[in-house]
Amino acid sequence: MESKEWETFFAKNQPPVDVEKKRQRIEEFCAQHLGSAERIVLVTSGGTSVPLEHNTVRFIDNFSAGTRGSSSAEYFLAAGYAVIFLYRTNSLKPFVRHFKDGGLLDQLEPTEGESPGIRVRSEAVSQVLPVLRAFRAAKDGGRLLNVPFTTLVDYLFLLRSASASLAAFGRRALLYLAAAVSDFYIPGEEMPEHKIHSDGGPLQLHLQLVPKMLRPLVWLWVPEAFVVSFKLETDSDILLEKSRKALTNYKHKLVIANELHSRKHHVLFVTQESHEAVDLSPAQLAVGTEIEELIVEKLSRQHALHMA
Numbered sequence: 001m002e003s004k005e006w007e008t009f010f011a012k013n014q015p016p017v018d019v020e021k022k023r024q025r026i027e028e029f030c031a032q033h034l035g036s037a038e039r040i041v042l043v044t045s046g047g048t049s050v051p052l053e054h055n056t057v058r059f060i061d062n063f064s065a066g067t068r069g070s071s072s073a074e075y076f077l078a079a080g081y082a083v084i085f086l087y088r089t090n091s092l093k094p095f096v097r098h099f100k101d102g103g104l105l106d107q108l109e110p111t112e113g114e115s116p117g118i119r120v121r122s123e124a125v126s127q128v129l130p131v132l133r134a135f136r137a138a139k140d141g142g143r144l145l146n147v148p149f150t151t152l153v154d155y156l157f158l159l160r161s162a163s164a165s166l167a168a169f170g171r172r173a174l175l176y177l178a179a180a181v182s183d184f185y186i187p188g189e190e191m192p193e194h195k196i197h198s199d200g201g202p203l204q205l206h207l208q209l210v211p212k213m214l215r216p217l218v219w220l221w222v223p224e225a226f227v228v229s230f231k232l233e234t235d236s237d238i239l240l241e242k243s244r245k246a247l248t249n250y251k252h253k254l255v256i257a258n259e260l261h262s263r264k265h266h267v268l269f270v271t272q273e274s275h276e277a278v279d280l281s282p283a284q285l286a287v288g289t290e291i292e293e294l295i296v297e298k299l300s301r302q303h304a305l306h307m308a
Helices: 004-012 019-034 067-078 122-140 152-172 214-221 236-250 282-286 291-307
Strands: 040-045 049-051 059-061 082-088 108-111 117-120 144-149 173-177 226-233 254-259 266-270 275-279
Touching: 004 152, 019 082, 019 144, 019 152, 040 067, 040 152, 067 082, 067 122, 067 173, 067 291, 082 152, 117 122, 144 152, 152 173, 152 214, 152 291, 173 291, 214 226, 214 236, 226 236, 226 291, 236 254, 236 266, 254 291, 266 291, 275 291
Parallel strands: 040 082, 040 173, 082 144, 173 226, 226 254
Antiparallel strands: 049 059, 108 117, 254 266, 266 275
């Protein structure tokens, strides 16, 4: 396998300053679960930023709110997985996502008396209680580890570190790569140290292609794991073709293909041999079922077959 591009990327870009601390947290989390029979999943979520300066003022962002990753992490926990959630800082997180835009404060009210306190408003208990119970079960059971990143370089260094820790799980490991990863970046050696000023006239950028890390991940880092990538397109006519091309190039197990405008109720599970639709029914849409629940149910079954 040609390794020059991805090896060069890691050699020429500085790792995040806290990568060792985060690597240790991931390693300790994995060690806690390695001796059990439970399955483990790495869920990546949110977008990656590409700084234009080392002391970053300006950047290019590959935006993602993190909806699919954060909701999927909850369903993996419900299915019995230990979950490493590698997420973009300030994107949605499991459980917290239910109370966006200060929504949790709307559910609380102060209590008065000798010992002032806080309580959940009676009309909000049915919404807050199940989320709180699921969160406490995950945290008290030590089955959820949240690991934040910001930049593309942060993400790729942490992805490599997490993969190294997951390799020991063999077929028990699942990688659910839902992060929106930039295709282009500026190498550290080509980046100015300080803020780019406008008095120099129009700004011209020369962006490099980001090496495709799926290749070393599948072939070298976690060769026995069940690896799932995502393909998002705005043109449904090329979705299957692009998904199959990725499977041919990287040899992983599955691509979950989605089209921009239908992704919340329709996806395709694509393998080299076949493709199968996963759709929310009208009844499921009416009661607010999330398609990630169906995705994780189906993936859990496929992962079990992979382990057999």
